[in-house]
Amino acid sequence: MTSPIEQACIDKSLKMTDQRRVIARVLSDAEDHPDVDEVHHRAVAIDARISLATVYRTLRLFEDSGIIQSHVFGGPRSRYEATDDDDHHDHLINVETGQVIEFFDEELEGLQEKIAARLGFRLVDHRLELYGKPVKPAPGNNKA
Amino acid sequence: MTSPIEQACIDKSLKMTDQRRVIARVLSDAEDHPDVDEVHHRAVAIDARISLATVYRTLRLFEDSGIIQSHVFGGPRSRYEATDDDDHHDHLINVETGQVIEFFDEELEGLQEKIAARLGFRLVDHRLELYGKPVKPAPGNNKA
DNA sequence: CTAATTGCAAATACTTTGCTGGCTG
């Protein structure tokens, strides 16, 4: 009943309203990286009394609290995903479909810290997105 | 007299107007990563007859032509820099000052391609930004 | 009961675009 993100809100003593609970659930259930409109749509499907302004306000609150993270991939709108301290990852965007694939590479993480250190900095955050075309055409595609 | 970016425009047979020449010069001279307003300011300082709309249109034209590249660092506005095929680099942002430092790391480049390949993609582009705090406090700071 | 939260609509910030006269090639 209590979604992981709702629990995170409770842990941080955020005042829980029906709207926030619904938005928390939508974000917890999301397996993709929805933008504000998408979160709003999904939230309204659960409870119609949720305005877009509240979605914006809530997403900002959650992000400021470190509960979720925002990304700007190809398009103009910010997209969101739950923060999971045990599952840091970066993103690869399929430029043909827009699909976002998550990945993690230990070597890459270490290398970034090494580079920052070499430049005289301590790494506090990073953003890495790879944009790629699938090597193999989709099965059934016999264009070649 | 002819800035490198103006030359690139000529090579691509873009119609050169006074405005485009000025904007090309501003971008060629920029050692930082100015946003649209900043480019406009600098352009107007050279020739007052340049509107913001033209700056937007020209930056888009240059970007679509591959002559410049845009980035979205911390803030909301796109920032621009000349494309230099002989000088690919990524960016490290000093979170205390907002200063942008350019760097290049061969190993990192290769690793990204390897990761994309492992996931079944051919890397067509990437975006990497490191956010860091300076390791040494500013000289004169004796907080430690 | 008090302070935070919400919905609504208006306001903002950034960027794009329709139109008309002007300039490039």
Next chain:
DNA sequence: CAGCCAGCAAAGTATTTGCAATTAG
């Protein structure tokens, strides 16, 4: 001289905010 380009202001997006009513703790 045909077609692209610039300026201007109006229109678009994406996001934020003021205000009065509502609700959580």
